[in-house]
Amino acid sequence: MSITSISDFAVSRKPFSLTCSQVPEPHPLVCNFTSMTLSMKRLGKCLLASIVMTTTPAMAQLFEGCPSGPIAAKFQEFGRTGEMPSDLGQWLGNVDAQHIEPWSAFDNVDYVGICWVSAWLIRTDAGHVLIDTLYGPFVDQLLENLDTLDVDLADIKYVLMTHGHFDHVGGAATLKSRLPDAQFVMTQAGWDEAARNAAESQIGRRPWDMIQPEIVISDGDTIELGGNTFTAIETPGHTWGTTSYTYDVEDEENTYRAITIGGLGLNAIESPAQLEAYIQSVDKILAEVTAEEMPVQVHLSNHGFSNGLTENYQKLAARQPGDEHVFVNPDALLEQISELRKGAVERLDTELSR
Numbered sequence: 001m002s003i004t005s006i007s008d009f010a011v012s013r014k015p016f017s018l019t020c021s022q023v024p025e026p027h028p029l030v031c032n033f034t035s036m037t038l039s040m041k042r043l044g045k046c047l048l049a050s051i052v053m054t055t056t057p058a059m060a061q062l063f064e065g066c067p068s069g070p071i072a073a074k075f076q077e078f079g080r081t082g083e084m085p086s087d088l089g090q091w092l093g094n095v096d097a098q099h100i101e102p103w104s105a106f107d108n109v110d111y112v113g114i115c116w117v118s119a120w121l122i123r124t125d126a127g128h129v130l131i132d133t134l135y136g137p138f139v140d141q142l143l144e145n146l147d148t149l150d151v152d153l154a155d156i157k158y159v160l161m162t163h164g165h166f167d168h169v170g171g172a173a174t175l176k177s178r179l180p181d182a183q184f185v186m187t188q189a190g191w192d193e194a195a196r197n198a199a200e201s202q203i204g205r206r207p208w209d210m211i212q213p214e215i216v217i218s219d220g221d222t223i224e225l226g227g228n229t230f231t232a233i234e235t236p237g238h239t240w241g242t243t244s245y246t247y248d249v250e251d252e253e254n255t256y257r258a259i260t261i262g263g264l265g266l267n268a269i270e271s272p273a274q275l276e277a278y279i280q281s282v283d284k285i286l287a288e289v290t291a292e293e294m295p296v297q298v299h300l301s302n303h304g305f306s307n308g309l310t311e312n313y314q315k316l317a318a319r320q321p322g323d324e325h326v327f328v329n330p331d332a333l334l335e336q337i338s339e340l341r342k343g344a345v346e347r348l349d350t351e352l353s354r
């Protein structure tokens with residue numbers, strides 16, 4: 001299954017007229033919905049604020065479990081109307097609704113994220129790597145998940161961060177104080193945008209802090225740990241600082257190359273140039289998937305509903321001896337890449353024709 005909703009969810013296809021009147025104190029909690037026009041920018045802040053202000057844990061939950069299709073559809077509604085559905089806003093901030101028990105995707109990989117945004121733990125004999133930090137109250141969930149898995153926090157050696165939006169790096173400051181031997185990794189552009197976003201958040205209702213840059217990684221750089229090689233692939237587009245990471249995942253005697261694509265959505269697009277960068281980045285990822293040597297065959301997404309994470313988890317749980325590993329699916333990855341590219345090309349056409 002391939003769902004294009006993240007790339008669609010903030011694409012404006014009609015004029016917006018939403019006012020901020022019901023949202024007295026806008027706050028850039030979710031991936032900034034800045035766009036090419038001021039009105040879009042204002043709209044974004046309204047939407048973000050609505051997420052923050054409608055987090056009522058006692059409300060009935062929007063979804064049963066964490067179903068990719070319905071979540072994607074809700075985000076599509078968001079993109080289509082430009083208005084955050086109130087039930088989606090409530091759900092995004094609902095700690096109980098977002099809760100996911102940690103589970104093992106591969107022999108060396110555990111999912112430790114929440115429903116709408118991922119965190120992945122890749123284990124090696126020499127220590128572990130965490131991809132992305134979650135944010136706000138969900139960092140407690142991440143730490144609880146690591147505890148459930150009996151992970152010694154001192155064994156986490158690197159935290160690879162995909163880009164500077166709060167939902168992927170907002171937990172860095174808390175984790176910095178909890179992971180004594182971890183070094184935090186991002187590109188310079190990623191560190192810069194994270195610092196900028198954290199600074200902007202200070203005037204809102206939910207400020208978050210960003211740590212100082214530690215390891216600055218660049219395109220093609222690798223981190224070796226315990227026999228696994230983590231390669232950074234700069235994939236600007238979702239943001240200018242977006243970076244994807246490839247690494248090995250183990251399934252019994254088989255090793256596959258996996259990718260966590262650093263950013264999928266077009267929600268933070270501010271210029272046609274950024275869309276062009278996005279398209280080039282998609283092509284760069286495509287080259288990884290079609291490579292002759294160790295092609296990428298697995299996508300461990302940083303937003304699981306983009307490619308059926310929950311449903312694949314359920315299939316994996318029902319796997320019988322001899323069955324293929326459901327996450328090893330290059331065709332699904334190719335389809336997703338194709339859809340991401342298509343969405344960006346359409347958006348670029350729209351922007352250029354204005």
Ligand SMILES: [Zn+2]
Pocket residue numbers: 031163165238263
């Ligand atoms: Zn983002």
